Amino acid sequence: MIDFGLVDAVDAEAIGQPGQRTFRVRARSGDSYAALWLEKEQLAQLGRLFSQLLAERSKQRGRAAAEVEPVGNFPQTPQVNLQVARLGLDYDTDNERVVLLADDQTALERGDSPAFRMEIARDQALQTIRVIEDAVSGGRPLCPLCHQALEFEGQPHFCPGGNGHSKELEVPPLDAEEDD
Numbered sequence: 001m002i003d004f005g006l007v008d009a010v011d012a013e014a015i016g017q018p019g020q021r022t023f024r025v026r027a028r029s030g031d032s033y034a035a036l037w038l039e040k041e042q043l044a045q046l047g048r049l050f051s052q053l054l055a056e057r058s059k060q061r062g063r064a065a066a067e068v069e070p071v072g073n074f075p076q077t078p079q080v081n082l083q084v085a086r087l088g089l090d091y092d093t094d095n096e097r098v099v100l101l102a103d104d105q106t107a108l109e110r111g112d113s114p115a116f117r118m119e120i121a122r123d124q125a126l127q128t129i130r131v132i133e134d135a136v137s138g139g140r141p142l143c144p145l146c147h148q149a150l151e152f153e154g155q156p157h158f159c160p161g162g163n164g165h166s167k168e169l170e171v172p173p174l175d176a177e178e179d180d
Helices: 040-057 105-110 122-137
Strands: 002-006 009-015 022-029 032-038 080-083 086-092 097-103 116-121
Touching: 002 022, 002 032, 009 040, 009 122, 022 040, 022 116, 022 122, 032 040, 032 116, 040 086, 040 097, 040 122, 097 105, 097 122, 116 122
Parallel strands: 002 116, 032 080
Antiparallel strands: 009 022, 022 032, 086 097, 097 116
16 A cells, blocks of 8 residues: 555646546645546545535534645656545544545455555645536536536537437438338
C-alpha cells in the first residue's frame, strides 16, 4: 500500500474537451504526487460524499474553510498514477480529516486492498468539494427532458422524453414505386 498520510494539497480536474474529458483527483505530499483517475459520475459522487461526511461528522460544522495550499505544478508522470476501481472513505473526527482509500483493478484482483491511502484536512476537503463541482459542471449541456448529455450543439438528439418525436429529423419522402 502507498500511504501519502496527511497531504499538503489536493484538488480535482477535468482534462480534455466536453464529451471526451477524463477526470482525476490530484494530491501532493512533500515531493510526491498522486493522480487518481475516475469517471465523471464517480468524481461527482466523491464530492457529495465529502460533503456528507463533513456535515455528519465534523465538529466544526458550519465554520468557513481557511485558505488551503494549491497543488501547484503537477508533473506529467506522477509517482502514483491510479485508475480507481474502488474508493473508500472515512472521517477522523479527532483530527478533522477525511481518510480516502483507493484500489485499482489489479489490487482488487490480488486482494492487496487498499492500494493507496491519504488523509485530507477538513479545509482541504471543503475546497475540493467546490473544485469538483466546477470540474463536473464544465461538460456538455444536458437535455432538459431526459437529462442525458447532448452530443454537440446543433446535432440531433434522440430523447426518450420526446416520445420519439424530433424537430431535427426529417421523414424521407416515399418513392412513387413503393406506393404500388
